[in-house]
Amino acid sequence: MFQASVVKWILLYLVISPTIFIICLSDIHSTNLLAAKRKRMSNRVRKMFYHAYDNYMMHAFPHDELKPLTKTYTDSLSELGNLKLEHLPQQYNGSALTLIESLSSLAVLGNNTEFEKAIIWLSENLSFDVDARINLFECNIRVLGGLVSAHILATDSTNRLVQGIYKNQLLVLAEDLGRRFLPAFNTPTGLPYAWINLKHGVTVDETTETSTSGCGSLILEMGALSRLTGDPRFETAALHALRKLWSMRSSLNLLGTTLDVATGDWIEYSSGIGAGVDSFYEYLMKAYVLFGRDEIWKMFQSAYIAVQKYFRHGPWYHEADMRTGIATYWQLTSLQAFWPGLQVLVGDIEAANSSHREFFKVWKKYGVLPERYLLDHQMLHPTEKYYPLRPELAESTFYLYQVTKDPWYMEVGESIMNSLNAHTKVKGGFASIRDVTTMQLEDHQHSFFLAETCKYLYLLFDDSFLLNQNYIFTTEGHPLPVRSNWHEKLPEAYNLSNGSSIKNGEQIKRTSAMSLQVCPASMIQHEPNTRRLESACHIPDTRADHRCFSEDDCGVDANTCKRRSCSMAGYCGLWSII
16 A cells, blocks of 8 residues: 555656646746846947947037037036037036046946046046036036045945056045035025035025025935045035925925025925925935934935825825915926835835836826826926936836836836837937927937936846945935945834834834834734734724724824824724815
8 A cells, every 4th residue: 555655656746747847947948038138128228328428428528418419519517508619718628527427327337447537537637616607406416426426436345447546536526526515505594505606606696596406405415525525514514404494394394395595485385296306305215324314314204204195196296385285286297206216215115116107107108208297187288398318217117126026117117218219319319309299309418318317227127236235326326335334323223123112012003114214014024913014104003994992093094194083983094084
């Protein structure tokens, strides 16, 4: 009988084992196909980058940006942009904006030779001692951020440069530029002017109007500069401005879009997550990761929950009055497409995926993402139909692939790449689109196309640059390393090291993932006995059947981050808004 049983199992194994072998071969084949596709896609992005970069170097360098249709240049960062070469000030040699913006991308692509050549040229030729009025925010994220990031990449352990060739020249340039920024902060409020002259400082007739992003998105670059130079003035100025801006929030923890730096009064009360405000939210989260300040985390926590409460409508985000929370404009702006990427850092993966898919639907509808789309009318904005090669959708696609490893996001990246090649590639580079309904082109290749759009697409398909590294990307796509010695203190929890605090049943109903500074997915994975947290702000009701005897039995809604209340019938819900 024993022998018969053994024979039976042997026969069963002989029948099943070929199937198992075939399945294993199939899995290996699928993995190899995916790897081959990623290689092909990354090579296509590499070709896109060099088509844009080589044309800039040939037709526009050392000026700011390329005009790909006419194969000329524009000095878009300053007011010198309208002058012809022969009319430029004698000392002006060009700021080489696109070259500076391309430095970290060259490192990502592994082109150490070109990276080194660019650093040598900038070291010998770049000067900020020019009579030029520049936008503080743009110059900070593009030039200062580009120099600081490239300096770090030039001095890390990867040996990108020939030994002895680099002696902190980029850091010297960055410090000089940072010092030229400081007079902009000399206002009654400490909020910086939007514009400053690099040679003469702030002029007497300078406008005092600026945006929330303009004065609240300086902390990463200026903070990093202080950590690298040992000069605290840069971080102190940016942090003071951030604190002042946060003190101007409404009772709903909302901010407006534009303000006066002299009086501290709001000019535009309507606000959202798009133009004029976007990078403020982004830099709160990233500054906390980079510098470990609990003060900044508390700002972000309150601001993020307020956004979810007052701006979110399903997968979309409208604008609202900062004073009342009442919706003002129901519109999608292309800059909002960064939000899913930010939500990945927060841990709100479901919400990130939901919004990302809606943005991609609009991309597929028009072939690219229009600058403004009216949600209430399901139509384009009549005057803002352009697409200037923006990176935000590619950025969020990269983040979502990193966290989910879902190959669908690579399909999205391939679709974005196909659209860019089909609609914006010209002989002289990549051109912006003036009207997405006709695909009429505009003669401008923005520097962020090389700094961000190409970089995020490349990293989507080849993330070897990130291997054993931990970076935060600035709003312009420049990587800054997360270093423990830059932190005031290490956060208590990047994971559930303090998980015991949520095991008690009475405690869990009062605690959200955000208040614990952990990712909701981590709580699901490591705490199987706790109720599932669906978002960073979610606090489950006390009972699984949502029955309640008082308001204390009700939690916080996962989607809107609004407090649930107990009805007369004894059930928790968002009754106050029905």
